[in-house]
Amino acid sequence: xxxxxxxxxxxxxxxxxxxxxxxxxxxxxxxxxxxxxxxxxxxxxxxxxxxxxxxxxxxxxxxxxxxxxxxxxxxxxxxxxxxxxxxxxxxxxxxxxxxxxxxxxxxxxxxxxxxxxxxxxxxxxxxxxxxxxxxxxxxxxxxxxxxxxxxxxxxxxxxxxxxxxxxxxxxxxxxxxxxxxxxxxxxxxxxxxxxxxxxxxxxxxxxxxxxxxxxxxxxxxxxxxxxxxxxxxxxxxxxxxxxxxxxxxxxxxxxxxxxxxxxxxxxxxxxxxxxxxxxxxxxxxxxxxxxxxxxxxxxxxxxxxxxxxxxxxxxxxxxxxxxxxxxxxxxxxxxxxxxxxxxxxxxxxxxxxxxxxxxxxxxxxxxxxxxxxxxxxxxxxxxxxxxxxxxxxxxxxxxxxxxxxxxxxxxxxxxxxxxxxxxxxxxxxxxxxxxxxxxxxxx
Numbered sequence: 001x002x003x004x005x006x007x008x009x010x011x012x013x014x015x016x017x018x019x020x021x022x023x024x025x026x027x028x029x030x031x032x033x034x035x036x037x038x039x040x041x042x043x044x045x046x047x048x049x050x051x052x053x054x055x056x057x058x059x060x061x062x063x064x065x066x067x068x069x070x071x072x073x074x075x076x077x078x079x080x081x082x083x084x085x086x087x088x089x090x091x092x093x094x095x096x097x098x099x100x101x102x103x104x105x106x107x108x109x110x111x112x113x114x115x116x117x118x119x120x121x122x123x124x125x126x127x128x129x130x131x132x133x134x135x136x137x138x139x140x141x142x143x144x145x146x147x148x149x150x151x152x153x154x155x156x157x158x159x160x161x162x163x164x165x166x167x168x169x170x171x172x173x174x175x176x177x178x179x180x181x182x183x184x185x186x187x188x189x190x191x192x193x194x195x196x197x198x199x200x201x202x203x204x205x206x207x208x209x210x211x212x213x214x215x216x217x218x219x220x221x222x223x224x225x226x227x228x229x230x231x232x233x234x235x236x237x238x239x240x241x242x243x244x245x246x247x248x249x250x251x252x253x254x255x256x257x258x259x260x261x262x263x264x265x266x267x268x269x270x271x272x273x274x275x276x277x278x279x280x281x282x283x284x285x286x287x288x289x290x291x292x293x294x295x296x297x298x299x300x301x302x303x304x305x306x307x308x309x310x311x312x313x314x315x316x317x318x319x320x321x322x323x324x325x326x327x328x329x330x331x332x333x334x335x336x337x338x339x340x341x342x343x344x345x346x347x348x349x350x351x352x353x354x355x356x357x358x359x360x361x362x363x364x365x366x367x368x369x370x371x372x373x374x375x376x377x378x379x380x381x382x383x384x385x386x387x388x389x390x391x392x393x394x395x396x397x398x399x400x401x402x403x404x405x406x407x408x409x410x411x412x413x414x415x416x417x418x419x420x421x422x423x424x425x426x427x428x429x430x431x432x433x434x435x436x437x438x439x440x441x442x443x
Contacts, residue, residue, distance in 0.1 A: 006386075010050055109211045164436075
């Protein structure tokens with residue numbers, strides 16, 4: 001087995017990552033509300049030795065059109081039910097620093113790490129959707145810069161809470177009646193700009209020390225944040241060049257703040273359309289795109305670019321001149337990704353919305369199993385990626401064909417494990433277990 005191995009997560013999205021997946025003849029939309037459906041997906045992913053399953057989340061309903069609604073359950077609760085039927089696969093949930101409190105969030109993820117015996121990961125987001133503000137009594141959604149400033153303090157507080165019990169603080173000596181060593185259970189006494197939290201935490205340190213910290217922002221603020229805090233980065237890229245530049249930049253920033261870049265996994269999203277021939281793969285892509293409702297797809301484009309293109313000719317070249325490059329959306333990484341597609345490929349408006357319908361700006365390769373495996377290997381060996389978030393266009397077929405047809409090729413090339421060698425998510429990713437900050441201070 002080669003020293004460096006791919007990390008592969010299953011990114012679970014209701015019905016699949018193509019926005020029209022729920023309309024596909026094989027789709028069972030009702031399954032998106034059935035925990036047994038998700039448990040079966042997780043069990044299949046675990047049988048194939050994938051690193052983790054991942055749930056995205058947002059504290060608001062992202063789509064307003066009745067034809068494009070995506071159901072979102074609170075992911076930590078959902079993953080707790082999945083933890084009960086699985087043994088080894090990692091469990092990563094998204095939670096917002098803008099619309100959560102540090103102590104409550106720390107408890108939720110610590111509990112998930114305890115009950116799963118060390119498989120929890122926290123995907124740290126600041127929430128980009130402005131609609132969330134009204135659900136929390138706010139008149140205005142904070143700016144991206146302000147959200148990241150708050151996130152810095154939030155993550156510091158959560159980490160201090162998780163570390164406030166040293167690893168050997170729990171004594172459990174029945175003879176002497178000593179339950180815990182009080183000298184090793186610390187109040188954190190945090191007083192900052194946004195939070196005042198005394199501590200200590202109300203449960204011992206979890207099996208991984210801290211749940212794995214994941215981050216998904218690629219803006220300048222997001223990259224700086226990731227370089228300081230992330231242990232895995234979920235990112236979106238359309239080309240090998242873009243992915244390579246991002247990976248090199250992140251590793252350089254991590255090195256500059258004194259971190260070992262090898263302790264940071266870069267995991268782009270990939271939503272492959274796979275067929276026994278290129279023609280069959282293209283047919284699968286076209287079948288889903290034929291189900292796209294243009295006004296729903298244009299709504300997504302409006303959220304990404306901040307411009308309403310309803311009424312424009314779908315089969316004319318994309319009207320780049322209508323985009324406001326000075327608007328607040330222009331600072332977002334996904335805005336830049338979409339404009340890069342426009343500039344590189346000169347698509348029609350219909351071609352662009354179909355491309356984005358496939359996976360919201362993530363990589364959408366179309367090809368045979370060998371071709372998809374070749375692309376994965378190319379990105380991996382070049383250092384552009386340490387692995388991938390696998391984003392099936394539609395369930396169940398899009399997931400099953402990846403496992404049945406692509407994964408065996410990657411194994412034959414000695415790029416992916418035959419079996420787990422560890423039991424925790426940190427061990428799957430090859431990440432070290434962090435020492436308590438308080439233990440370091442007292443050492």
